[in-house]
Amino acid sequence: MSGLTPFIRALGAVVWKDLRAEWRSRELISAMLVFALLVILIFNFALELESTVRANVTAGVLWVTFTFAGQLGLNRSMAVEKDRGCLDGLLLAPVDRAAIYLGKTLANWVFMLLVAIIVLPIYSVLYNTNLFIPGLLLTILLGSEGYVAVGTLLSSMAVQARTRDILLPILLFPVAIPVLVAAVKATGGYLQGLDINEIRPWINLLITYDVIFTAVAFMVFDSVVEE
Amino acid sequence: MTAIIEVSRLVKRFGPKVVLRQLDFRVESGEFVALLGPNGAGKTTFLRILSSLSRPTLGNVSVAGFSLPHQAANVRRRLGVVSHLPLLYGDLSAEENLLFYGRMYAVDNLARRMDEVLEQVGLTSRRRDLVRTFSRGMQQRLAIGRAILHDPEVLLLDEPHTGLDQDACDMLDAALRQVAVRGRTVVMTSHDLSRTEDLATRFDVLARGMIQGSIQRQDIARDGLLGYYRQTLEQAQNNSKNHRPEAAP
Numbered sequence: 001m002s003g004l005t006p007f008i009r010a011l012g013a014v015v016w017k018d019l020r021a022e023w024r025s026r027e028l029i030s031a032m033l034v035f036a037l038l039v040i041l042i043f044n045f046a047l048e049l050e051s052t053v054r055a056n057v058t059a060g061v062l063w064v065t066f067t068f069a070g071q072l073g074l075n076r077s078m079a080v081e082k083d084r085g086c087l088d089g090l091l092l093a094p095v096d097r098a099a100i101y102l103g104k105t106l107a108n109w110v111f112m113l114l115v116a117i118i119v120l121p122i123y124s125v126l127y128n129t130n131l132f133i134p135g136l137l138l139t140i141l142l143g144s145e146g147y148v149a150v151g152t153l154l155s156s157m158a159v160q161a162r163t164r165d166i167l168l169p170i171l172l173f174p175v176a177i178p179v180l181v182a183a184v185k186a187t188g189g190y191l192q193g194l195d196i197n198e199i200r201p202w203i204n205l206l207i208t209y210d211v212i213f214t215a216v217a218f219m220v221f222d223s224v225v226e227e
Numbered sequence: 228m229t230a231i232i233e234v235s236r237l238v239k240r241f242g243p244k245v246v247l248r249q250l251d252f253r254v255e256s257g258e259f260v261a262l263l264g265p266n267g268a269g270k271t272t273f274l275r276i277l278s279s280l281s282r283p284t285l286g287n288v289s290v291a292g293f294s295l296p297h298q299a300a301n302v303r304r305r306l307g308v309v310s311h312l313p314l315l316y317g318d319l320s321a322e323e324n325l326l327f328y329g330r331m332y333a334v335d336n337l338a339r340r341m342d343e344v345l346e347q348v349g350l351t352s353r354r355r356d357l358v359r360t361f362s363r364g365m366q367q368r369l370a371i372g373r374a375i376l377h378d379p380e381v382l383l384l385d386e387p388h389t390g391l392d393q394d395a396c397d398m399l400d401a402a403l404r405q406v407a408v409r410g411r412t413v414v415m416t417s418h419d420l421s422r423t424e425d426l427a428t429r430f431d432v433l434a435r436g437m438i439q440g441s442i443q444r445q446d447i448a449r450d451g452l453l454g455y456y457r458q459t460l461e462q463a464q465n466n467s468k469n470h471r472p473e474a475a476p
Binding site: 010084085 | 300
């Protein structure tokens with residue numbers, strides 16, 4: 001570790017700590033996963049769709065599932081830091097606080113992608129839809145990155161409040177609308193087999209959102225967590 | 228002796244509420260200062276400012292020669308903090324917690340240092356156990372280990388005895404004496420006078436957002452701390468009755 005810059009070392013330490021703790025407890029992943037599976041199961045029975053219509057709603061159902069499961073994970077990930085005073089422990093470390101933010105974001109991204117990896121095959125079977133399209137997988141990567149980038153920042157704000165469980169979705173969903181719209185449109189486009197030129201604007205929007213919001217969150221995290 | 232902590236005319240407001248008003252405070256290197264005061268006196272707020280977790284509204288604060296909040300990273304490198312919360316991850320083992328914090332503080336020879344610290348706080352045999360299986364007293368001892376892992380010059384203790392039973396308090400005090408206090412400057416907040424009496428070398432009383440009095444250990448009788456504390460608080464109360472409270476700028 002000694003050859004690495006302090007920033008990378010701190011970032012790596014935060015990711016390692018989050019993954020290690022989650023590997024032990026499996027609290028966060030299991031909650032996200034159970035929730036995600038329940039949502040797709042409920043939608044499956046509630047909508048009772050024709051196979052042709054299913055392809056059209058798949059994008060929406062998928063992103064509703066990822067969004068709400070992801071919000072559960074974001075809340076829990078910061079609550080763990082706050083409940084035992086560990087957030088203070090992190091902030092007391094003589095490291096660039098942006099490294100703490102990026103470490104938490106990376107760990108949250110991994111958790112969200114793990115849920116997606118498990119949900120996608122189950123969804124494919126239940127809805128009889130092929131979801132293993134490279135472009136669609138890229139959309140999930142980009143969409144979930146944008147979502148956790150802004151979600152990690154806002155959850156670090158919300159966790160300071162008594163009503164953190166309610167506050168996070170109220171803060172997060174309006175800000176995440178552009179990324180969710182772009183992700184749903186791009187996912188729908190791939191599922192309907194649209195031409196790449198029709199999907200590209202949504203992918204470009206996703207990339208732009210990811211870059212802007214990750215950069216902004218990276219810069220303001222220090223001020224957000226400061227008392 | 229040189230001052231390692233210097234605070235002058237410190238003001239901290241939370242909205243309209245003034246918690247610290249024109250507070251002056253100075254600690255020489257190697258001193259153990261007990262900061263006494265009733266609930267709501269501003270002890271925790273003051274310690275959070277010293278530890279760079281909270282920004283002062285007004286005034287000058289310097290720790291180990293670095294001013295806050297501008298040189299916060301330099302201050303953090305030289306500080307160890309123990310609070311009533313353990314600042315430890317329950318789903319990591321004792322040594323994993325130290326490994327994580329050691330990486331964050333870039334501790335040299337981390338494996339050897341972890342061995343030393345675990346030995347000093349008496350947790351070597353439980354090093355691989357998850358922290359959530361520890362008693363509250365063991366968690367506080369590990370918290371001391373975490374705070375001294377990077378060998379800080381200054382140790383800030385915020386009500387470290389909160390929630391501990393008598394035996395756990397005794398073990399914590401023993402750990403503090405053996406490990407933390409040696410050669411370090413310590414500032415500890417407490418409203419438990421009996422606990423601080425044997426540990427500290429100086430006692431400051433914080434009330435109504437200001438240091439109301441300060442006394443060296445050798446200047447008080449063996450059982451006189453309580454008397455001094457009550458007298459100082461009474462004096463502060465009388466002063467506030469006689470004079471309108473000075474508005475913080």
